[in-house]
Amino acid sequence: MASAAARLNRYNIIRRRRRAPRPRIFQDRSNPLEDLEGDEVFIRFRFRPDTILWIVGLVFDDLQRQTHRNCSLPPLLQVLAALRFLATGSFYNIVGESLGISKSATGRAARMICRLLSSMAARFINFPANLDSYKRTFFEIAGFPNVVGCVDGTQIKIKAPSENEGDFINRKGFHSLNIQMVCGPNFNITNVVAKWPGSVHDSRMFKESLLCREFENGHIQGILLGDSGYALKKYLMTPYLNPSDVHQERYNGAHCRTRVLIEQTFGILKRRFAGLHTELRLSPERACNAIVTCCVLHNIGIVRGDILQFRGNDCPQNPTDYAERNVRVLDGKAVRDHIARNYF
Template identity: 50%
Template sequence: MAAVHRRLARNRRRRHVLVRPRVFRDRSNPLESLDDFEIYQRYRFCPDTIHFLVNGVSDQLVTATKRNSPVPPLLQVLLFLRFVATGAHLRLIGDSLGISESSVGRSVKAVAAAIIAVFAQATLVFPVGEIATKVKEGFRRVAGFPKVIGCVDGTQIRISTPKANEADYVNRKGFHSLNVQMVCDPNFRITSLCARWPGSCHDARIWRTSGLYQKFENGDYDGILLGDSWYPLSRYLMTPYLTPRTQSEERFNSSLCRTRVLIEQTFGIMKRKFQALHFGLRTSPDQAVSYITACCILHNIGIERGDTIISGDCRELNVADCQQAVITAHPRADGVAKRASITQSFFLKS
């Protein structure tokens, strides 16, 4: 035992003697050394939009430290964009810009929080007034469905195995995830987001506990949402007929699904642009919620500024894709009457 203690003491002395020298790396500006196409390929945004983001969040980012050479706001934003664009490990992202893994982790968390604090209220906004009228007209042009103000659905975002309540995060496909509910408009913008629920939670439960549900119950919004059969049929949320018996009901289903598929396409656009959402977030549920929210905000900013490319692949989903859900939510009487009224008024004739 004495020999073991002597060896441990000797190793401790060696660690104190062999102090790692501090290395100050050259942190060049990638926006100056790359052309616009290369910048977009790496960070999913054009230089003008990146500068727009930096100007917005720079005041929220802490750059003054007791040590030398803090990471400037521009590089912090680039680190976060690279992280969500690739889903790579923090060490690999840091190597691309000459920054340590720990600094990358702090920067990514700080930028996500700053984006939410600065842009969330102005970007994730449910349409009202004249904007709601334009949204309804846009949905009407898609498939002729009347008075639609949004399409709602949930998507599973993979996360690391959580330390608390691990079983709650296992979804029906067998992996740990968050069940993220979103609402989109006809231009693929996200107008409502609820990202805090574990993967095992049912879509109907998430909907009933959301703030958007309560506002529709109170009559704050004039219009209807479209969802699949996982959602409860109500006067403001239309779902397909499970077994259509007439041609008008079949036309109702066809129009609803051609319109509702926009939310599926929105998920596809987001997960192509931000690969971290596709491959999964190796972090805790709370931090994953922050990253997902920031990605939704960036998605909307990209659409508004023309940085999000809508490819033909995103439109490959068809009507059958939204008819595969098995009905599990009980319809409400007011919803049955409202659906019958819409069917008779708009889909009686071909």
């Protein structure tokens, strides 16, 4: 009888303990912008303090409206958590430990900042109203006329998704997203399409993009440069696969020297945000938001002069693999021949 009473007493004690609210523990959080030198802040977060505060100003009002929590994370720490995650591609718990916040808080902050900044893509990723300066700058590189951008796709590795896994396996055998980008003459990104699985070909991405329709309808006046994976169009110039004369050889040389800017842009972007170079441990939808956010931040860094030191040998100078690629010759052939004969 006594043993049964003792067991009942212990049971009641355990019940009371479980019902008692657990006290919230608030860690001491420091401000890295105050504790670190400017160069150290740049190394850790890929931006200098004044640019980080400018980014905080972009999302401050939205962050204040999004939370009703007591003692919520300050907007500055949320932005720093997101920047640290994108800069390293590391796990949330490791990123959180460096800032004195929990794994769950780090994940929420990174997702929120990526969602807010990716929604601002149209503000920071676009073609200028006047393309004449782009055309002049591109022409000075190798004498290629009327160029307003270089287009290509890049594979961003992600973790294996739970749905339609086979669609995300690219030709190199790993799970990825195929991201289409167009760059300007100073490595800025003027267009990005982040929604296609890794198995989708570059040419299909461009054909079904809004950018293609804008060129088709004449809303953008100029020429894009792409590799031979794209269909030859009057507004999209590809190289000659088998040049037959000196003009076509010079055309190919100028095409390569100009189009390499998109490869260099990929290199700069992936050096700044290591998660794009290694792997994004995110679902496809969240990975797309993170990639667009990186592009927005990349352009912000260029506009504010807060950029990485670029070395030309960081990026391949002739990355195009012409094997297993076909060119569909359309009305762009006459335009390409005209450029080769008259400019090269």
